[in-house]
Amino acid sequence: MGLPFKEIVSAQELPWEALAGRTLAVDGYNAVYQFLATLRQRDGQLFSDAEGRVTSHLMGVFYRTTSLLREGVLPLWVFDGKPPERKAGTIRQRIATKEKAEGEWQKALAAGDLETARRKAAQTSRLTRPMVEELVRLLAALGVPALQAPGEGEAQAAFMAAKGTVWAAASEDYDSLLFGAPRLVRGLAARGRGATSPGAQLIDRGDLLLTLGIDAEELILLGILVGTDFNDGVPGYGPKKALKLVQQHLGFARTAETAGLDPVEAREVADIFRHPNATDTPAPAFGPVDEAAVQRILVDEHGFSETRVRAAISRARQRPVPSASPNEARGHQTLLETFGGSPP
DSSP states (O other), rough: OOOOOOGGOOOOOOOOOTTTEEEEEEEEEHHHHHHHHHBTTTSSOOOOOOSBBOHHHHHHHHHHHHHHHTTTOOOEEEEOOOOOGGGGHHHHHHHHHHHHHHHHHHHHHHTOHHHHHHHHHHHEEEEEEEEHHHHHHHHHHHOOEEEEEEOOHHHHHHHHHHSSSSSEOOOOOHHHHTOOSSEEEGGGGGGGOOOOOOOOEEHHHHHHHHHTTOHHHHHHHHHHHHOOOOOOOOOOOOOHHHHHHTTTTHHHHHHHHHHHHHHHHHHHEEEEEHHSOOOOOOOOOOOOOOOHHIIIIIITOOOOOHHHOOOHHHHHHHHHEESSSOOOOOSOHHHHHOSSSOOO
């Protein structure tokens, strides 16, 4: 569900040129669930191939990835591993929400209310392990690395950003900031809205802490007060009220006591953010596009338009970008040179 930090966090508009040559660790589940919620037909049904197999996730990842490559952005897709035990309650709640939405979707369809049907259908999205495996296969064909985290994908993305393995974590949720990401990029979907898009948004964690007048430990405490994926938060505490309390700098234990937080729960949740279940990885390696493999997956197996697939790959290869390490640009070469091969 993500932290409701929008009203207390201001982001810096980031032109696409500022991201050229940068490697971003993309919170894969966060992005793919957006695709499964939005890439649907008028009645709420997911897009599927002739055999009834869902293709919305493939559509989303393929066109998002090639759009980012066109802008010179290098996405490393990070997918969730095993969730912390403290997330069990959130997972149960999400399952119950999906089941309820499923019934409401069917009722709306029976009543001919397509607007409500589509809205309720978006709440039923499920991402399965075979779907993730298929996405990893597609990304490999595009020459784009993918990683399964040992735990939460956003924790791994934040860990890699903090280590300097990637330039930033990319997610629509703010949780990456609690996990220690020094930079969080939001709004990657903006590229799909056309060339007039102002770009993405950047949240610099250091600047955010200075602006809010709190430290990293207090940022975690702020999240716990309003509620995370690992706890329900304190009734009556929205982000602004929680921030006012945290800005009193009472210390972790006294702040938790003042708000009525269970001290054991507060410490356990804080430790999830302080010591994320993440692993050291080498710098991500981007390879050449295997266009034949992309065609097999999308066109031959799932009936995508060959013309559109070839066009997306061609556009991704044409954008000139500075290319060097995951974090620092140097020189100047095209994506065609970076990823090898020749345009169709």
